[in-house]
Amino acid sequence: MADLLVPKLNNNDTDYVLTEWLVKDGDPVLAGDPVVVLETSKAAEEVEADTAGTLRHIATVGSRCRPGQAIAQVGDGSAPSLPVPRVPGTDTQSGSGGPVVTRPAQARIDELGITAEQIASLGVPVVRLADVEALRPVPGASAADAAVPDAASDARSAQGTPLAGVQLGVARAVELSHRTIPAAYTVVRMDLGPALTRARELTRTVRRPVGLAELFVQHVAALHGDFPRFFAAVDGTTATLADAPHIGVTVDLGEGLYVPCIRDAADRTIGEIATQLMKYRLAATTGAFREADLTGANFVVTLHTDADVVLAVPFILPGTVCALAVTSPQDGAPANIGLAYDHRLINGRDAALFLRALKNSVEGLN
Template sequence: PPRHPLASAAAPTETGTGDGPLVTAPAQALIDLLGVDPERVRALPVKVVRRADVERLAAAGLHASPTRREGGLDGSEPGPVTVDRGTPRTGGGSLRALSGNQRAVGRTVSLSHQTVPAAFAAVKVDVGEAVAAARDLTRRLRMLVGLPDLLISAVARLHHDFPLFFATLVDEGTARVPESPHVGVTIDLGTGLYVPVIRDANAKSVTEIAGELGAYRRLAQRGGFREEQLAGGNIVVTLHHDAGIVMAVPIVFPGQACAVALTSPQPEGERTMAVVGLSYDHRLINGRDAVLFLQALREALEGAPAEGL
């Protein structure tokens, strides 16, 4: 593809190399679209800046260190708000300041829609036996174990067979596959949306995952997450617990390849069914592989009680 220097690249860089990196046309278009600071682009340690580099740079801007508890879903600094809450406006109504957490959610969602060409597929899963097994564990261990814990475990265990589902796009022809699955999980208890990360989830039992997720829920109640608990995920599981929700289409987080959604189990005749959805970056994953991934998740959940949780 055609390449050209940054529009402002005539100024010398800090290292005194002159023009700085070359920028591909798709990368420059994204820089212009997102309003990325050219100085940040110039500081990238590459000779050629590609679109994927700009995506990662923009996503990194969402992960600044928090300085107060009302941070973003990824630990980002919310920034100042100058609008007074409840200020009357001419013509009725009033202005309301959004929380720092909600503004961080908005930035992440906007960046996802601007940069990720996502597709979606879903499968129905008979979760009756899995739910029963989780209830049995809850009773025996005297700790909450639920269907989300089973799904997180199942997702993590697919890392070996479906590595691109955990990958990061490096450039148009290359993806970086992580050594271990670090699974982010959405938690929203009314105090804001957070996505803490369960690291090395494939090496943990369902009960270990349940204990860690329970601790994260308690942290979410008071917004006391540390930055390292919210950063570093390479796939996300989004949870939609409310009864009556039959479908949920998650965003693909910038820098990741896909997101898995779980709806609340619903009775269908004598069976208990839930929908597992998958949003995926079409630059990394095609529909056939998405279907195989979902089928593998369905088999894992429907066969979970026989595998010794």
Template sequence: MVITAPARTLMDELGIGEDRVRALGKRLIRRADVAALQEGAAPQPAAPAALGGADAAELVLPRTQRRIADVVSRTHREVPAAYTVVKVDVEDALRLARELTPRERILVGLPELLVKAVAGLVGRFEVAYATPIAPGRLRRAATAHVGVTMDAGKGLFVPVVHDATNRSLGEISRTLMKHRLAAMRGAFREEDLSGANIVVTLHNEGAVTLAIPIVFPGQVCALSLAAPQREAVPVGDGFEARHTVHLGLAYDHRYANGHDAVQFLEAIRAALESPAALVEDTP
């Protein structure tokens, strides 16, 4: 029996053992086979109750949310996570994004710049991108595969910008736009959602100033980007209105410590506050 990598990833996420997979009697196990197993074990929506019946007040969560519940529950059971946040001045990054959007003929914003910044640090912060394989042991990553959260009303998905380290800002922007369209249509391919070794969670609503992400099983870190806020910042002898964001990092405390988290966040902050280098840093 051969189990594909996406299928094994989903098995880990859902806590499905090989014995259940072997019981399918198939020679090749794909992600869809694992998903069907989970769906078969999940509670099924009840038949519509008669008006005013006892079950009329019950809500049955959609399949996507039930899967999220499984992953979140497993994460909170298994990962002793810690969290650190820094404030980042993104005034220059926002200005650059506005200039690049018409030039690249594709939307460039803070998420795109952040993915590019994160992708460029894989050589300096190996643990942040590594895969835990045993207590005290991790597998190094040669490149950053950055997952980015997206929810367009059809459920929460985490599509991946594969090999982001070796891709230009324009290529990253086009990939994220393709993923946004897939999120709106509910049309992701299996390979779009597999292989991430670090995740960026986006919280774009204007009132959101802080969000704590979960660390997905099999990863060490997850970043959160809150919405930009306009505030008065000291400049010289006076003040200037500038946009800032809170950039947070949740991390598995078994593999990283607070000092590591701060150094990683400071490196990302420096990249976003001097964003021109993200355009020049093109493979």
């Protein structure tokens, strides 16, 4: 009988919540079948069976599960050899006999002031982050509709507002970055006029929104062959080079930072990049990211679209060595495009050469 072990899904969370069994206890499965859903601070991820056989649950819905922990066994149909653990009481429920509420969902409930009655009205056994987002108060709602959230907000102001699950994940990543990565920063000025003109033309051609995000993903990825160390990872005194550029792009809706990844970006057309980013922006509004969407980046492009932002210094995502900050042009003036880089691997001259190559590529658009 083989154990089904919890995989390592990200570097920000030490444990995950088992939110749903996709296969009933005692039912047969094949290798590769999705059998269980685990939720992290940012996403829900389906875990597949490694072998074929009869699935026997060990962990229950609502359990906190650590990487490497056995949550089920797949074998000949006999009972599992490990005891079934109780659901920890620290995982919030809506009351006796009520639905299980995952930690990311509970953090969002607290933030929005969602009531127990609203949660019960969902009629689901497990309340996930996406379910709570559906209960978000609608702008312009009546005073009666907003009364309870406003009262809850006043109470939280007096007691302190807890960070949402997504923001907790950001906090852990920032703390790790600042503690472990000796970062440096270099800025160049770029004339983004040609790029914006080209973006408008491409939007009409590919019938997808094309902007600076899409163009910088494409142009950064094209530099992978000439600047492989900028897409590497540092482990102690060793740098591991990447076979292909996988570009992370920040998506920040004001309630937490997501960094979904465009894999094999150098092999994608601008239309494919635009389509993928459009899907990611939609996922950010609904909390529908998969963990696979948010992992694997070896270079990060951070976007700062507010016209008043003239300079931004991003943190370097753990596991990468570079983060490019893209700001908007100011009334036709050049924009400040900055590169934060891990000084253990990349020096100032290297950064300047990379930014010059990027500048020539972006400004050369016609």
